Amino acid sequence: VKNELLLTFFIAFVMLFFSAAGIYYLENPVQAENFSSITESFWWAVASLTGVGFEQIFPLTIGGKIFGTIISLIGVGVVAIPTGIISASFVQIVKEQNEKNK
Secondary structure (H helix, E strand, O other): OHHHHHHHHHHHHHHHHHHHHHHHHHHOOOOOOOOOOHHHHHHHHHHHHHOOOOOOOOOOOHHHHHHHHHHHHHHHHHHHHHHHHHHHHHHHHHHHHHHHHO
């Protein structure tokens, strides 16, 4: 489970970087104050990938809105995968304990 979770968190970090870079290039010309750099765009990326979606910063361009929609949908999977891995390991532990008690 440890290796699976590490791989999942690595993929999540790559998605965060991709999201921050993508929204920076799409929105910086219109909202330089909100998306001033890729590192400043990480806040939006974290909020979008985790599904929190803070209302302070949001895309204004059509490209940014489409990109944001796609990133938000992908974010559901990024959050769901580790949840499923952890849940499956708990089920496995309970199953092993039940077999041990029989």
